[in-house]
Amino acid sequence: MAKPININCNFFNKFNLITSISKRSYSSSPLAFISKNTCNYFNSITNNNSSNNNNNNNISTINLNLNNLNTSNSYNYGSLSNIIITKRSFSSYSPFFSSFSSPASSSSSSSFFSSSSNSSGSSTSPPPNPQNPSNSLNYNIVVAFSPKDREENGFFENSISNTSNKSPTGEDNYFISEKLLINSNGYKISIGVADGVGGWAEMGYDSSAISRELCNSIKYIFENSDNDQLIDLNPKFLLNLAFNYIKSDKKVHCGGTTACLGILSSNGELKVANLGDSWMGVFRDFKCIHQTKFQTHRFNTPYQLSIIPPKLLEQARRQNKKYLLDSPLDSQEYSFKLQKNDIIIFATDGITDNILVPDIEIYLKDQYNENINVPLQQVANTFVQNVKKLSYDEDFPSPFSQELRAITGQPYLGGKPDDITTVFIKVE
Numbered sequence: 001m002a003k004p005i006n007i008n009c010n011f012f013n014k015f016n017l018i019t020s021i022s023k024r025s026y027s028s029s030p031l032a033f034i035s036k037n038t039c040n041y042f043n044s045i046t047n048n049n050s051s052n053n054n055n056n057n058n059i060s061t062i063n064l065n066l067n068n069l070n071t072s073n074s075y076n077y078g079s080l081s082n083i084i085i086t087k088r089s090f091s092s093y094s095p096f097f098s099s100f101s102s103p104a105s106s107s108s109s110s111s112f113f114s115s116s117s118n119s120s121g122s123s124t125s126p127p128p129n130p131q132n133p134s135n136s137l138n139y140n141i142v143v144a145f146s147p148k149d150r151e152e153n154g155f156f157e158n159s160i161s162n163t164s165n166k167s168p169t170g171e172d173n174y175f176i177s178e179k180l181l182i183n184s185n186g187y188k189i190s191i192g193v194a195d196g197v198g199g200w201a202e203m204g205y206d207s208s209a210i211s212r213e214l215c216n217s218i219k220y221i222f223e224n225s226d227n228d229q230l231i232d233l234n235p236k237f238l239l240n241l242a243f244n245y246i247k248s249d250k251k252v253h254c255g256g257t258t259a260c261l262g263i264l265s266s267n268g269e270l271k272v273a274n275l276g277d278s279w280m281g282v283f284r285d286f287k288c289i290h291q292t293k294f295q296t297h298r299f300n301t302p303y304q305l306s307i308i309p310p311k312l313l314e315q316a317r318r319q320n321k322k323y324l325l326d327s328p329l330d331s332q333e334y335s336f337k338l339q340k341n342d343i344i345i346f347a348t349d350g351i352t353d354n355i356l357v358p359d360i361e362i363y364l365k366d367q368y369n370e371n372i373n374v375p376l377q378q379v380a381n382t383f384v385q386n387v388k389k390l391s392y393d394e395d396f397p398s399p400f401s402q403e404l405r406a407i408t409g410q411p412y413l414g415g416k417p418d419d420i421t422t423v424f425i426k427v428e
Contacts, residue, residue, distance in 0.1 A: 136185060136266045137340065138428040141176055144380035145169045145421040146388050148350070170419035171196035171208045172348045175215040175261075182227040185266070190222040190238070192261025193278050193421050195348040197304050200255050210246070210255035210307060217242035217249075218261060235261045235273035240328035243305050256306035256324065259331070260292060260346055268338040268427070275331035276302035279352050282336055283343040286365040288357050290336045299407055302349075303330060342427040350420035353400040354391045380424040391415035 147170030167173075173196070178189040194211035201207040221241050225233060239259055246252055258276025272280050274292040282290040295303035303326045316323055338344070343364060363386075367379050390396050393415050400416040 135268075137268050137338065139189060139264060140376050140426045140428055141189075141191070142377040142380050142424050143174060143176070143422065144377070144384040144424070145172065145174070145419070146350075146384050147172075147419045148391075148417045167208055167212070169421050171198055171201070171211060172350070172419040172421035173208070173211040173215040174346070174421050174423055175219040176423065177219045177222050179223060179225070179230060181230065187266045188230055188233075189264040190218065190235075190261065191264065191346060191423055191425065192218065192235075192259060193346045193348050193423060194260075195258045195276070195278050195350075195419070195421075197256035197258075197302075197306075205254045207255060210252045210305070211257040213246045213249070213252050214242055214257055214259060214305065217245045221245065233263060234333070235263050235271055236328060236331050236333050238263070239273055239275070239331060243328050247307060252307050254307060254309055254312070256304035258302050258304055258348075259328075262344075262346065264338075264425070270336045270338055270344065272334040272336070273328075273331040274334070275326065275328065276304055277349045277352070278347065279349070280334075280344065280346045281357060281360065282338070283345070283361065283364055284339065284341075286361050286368070288361060290334065291357065292334060293332060294352075295330070295332065297324065299403065338427050340427050344425040344427075346423040346425075348419060348421045350391065350416075350418035351387055351422060353416040353418060354387050354396075354398045356399060376424055376426050380422055383424075384420050384422055387420060391417045391420070 145168065147168060150170070172193065174191075174193045176189070176191050178187055180187045192215065194214050196207040196209070196211035198207050218238055221238060222230075222233070239261060258278045260272070260274040260276070260278035260280050262270055262272040262280060264270050270282070272292060274280065275295060277294045277296055279294070280292045281288045297303065301324065304324055305328060306323060306325050308323050308325065313323065345360070360383075363383060364379070367374055367382070390398065395413060396415045397413060398415045401412045401414050404410075405412040
């Protein structure tokens with residue numbers, strides 16, 4: 001039996017900073033008639049956009065021991081499925097998030113491009129296992145996330161059982177799961193993020209339910225696939241199975257979500273399916289060599305998997321409107337071959353609406369130039385922390401504000417407050 005694996009998952013408390021984009025809330029739309037252009041980014045960030053604020057950089061840490069996991073609370077919101085992979089032992093889970101809270105620790109942070117950081121957090125590298133073939137890779141996987149401050153959005157007070165203001169990931173969700181291949185030294189890992197469409201909260205519905213249930217269903221199907229199914233399983237098919245399941249299960253009454261998911265193999269193969277404006281990038285020597293493309297109908301209207309009650313569909317038809325009903329089969333597929341020291345990031349649009357890919361390249365280079373052995377958890381923590389601060393900087397020329405400015409001709413400026421969820425993977 002494998003030894004207990006201690007894992008670490010961090011999420012960041014809200015920052016009491018000024019709301020950006022003219023102090024307005026911009027939630028993704030579930031309606032096809034609301035404008036949306038593909039994302040054309042115009043400005044890169046500068047290294048002076050956020051300042052140190054030690055009072056606002058609290059980090060809540062969750063430490064879990066897999067041997068003591070209470071599985072009765074599995075598949076609830078949060079899906080805290082952070083795992084550290086070893087070659088011959090594995091565990092995966094999604095416990096109820098509030099059961100494992102521990103006292104917060106504090107940290108300080110510098111500007112986004114700073115090469116030094118005092119952010120707390122830890123990661124555990126997988127131990128070597130000589131029983132595995134030499135071409136088998138290890139993956140160090142950590143998660144960092146931060147929900148946006150929802151107290152500024154009054155509509156949440158009137159929403160119908162909206163759990164996004166309770167979940168540590170807000171309307172976002174994520175999953176990570178691993179399964180050994182029978183009669184083989186290999187294994188496969190499923191990873192992904194999903195972003196519930198916030199426009200449903202403004203209409204009084206639970207905007208986090210569908211992303212939560214989709215992640216739970218993907219994880220469940222992956223873990224319960226037999227060996228032959230798992231060998232040939234691709235993420236688009238997995239997404240389709242999971243979405244059909246939650247539609248038939250009827251736990252979700254209304255909502256829409258994006259999804260970006262991947263299947264990692266022990267031989268270094270990564271297959272990805274993306275639907276909407278969540279994102280995945282592969283970084284090698286601090287350069288992004290592969291990334292997914294955004295799928296959008298119009299500005300702030302990503303492709304989305306939707307469950308719409310017949311009553312709402314009929315109301316929309318009478319008003320000559322149309323809800324978006326994209327299919328998992330509309331997702332774009334990608335395939336990559338990974339190498340040792342590659343870094344893979346899965347992220348919701350709380351990242352990409354606020355910074356550009358070149359900014360991520362500079363950030364990773366700065367972090368590892370300062371300390372080649374910097375823990376991956378620290379890299380992820382500091383990354384989320386700094387993007388969070390930029391999202392509340394009203395003078396910051398975020399990609400979202402610059403796209404909005406280009407569309408409207410109005411002088412918009414500022415970051416875009418949103419839920420931020422990231423999964424960092426380092427090939428070892």
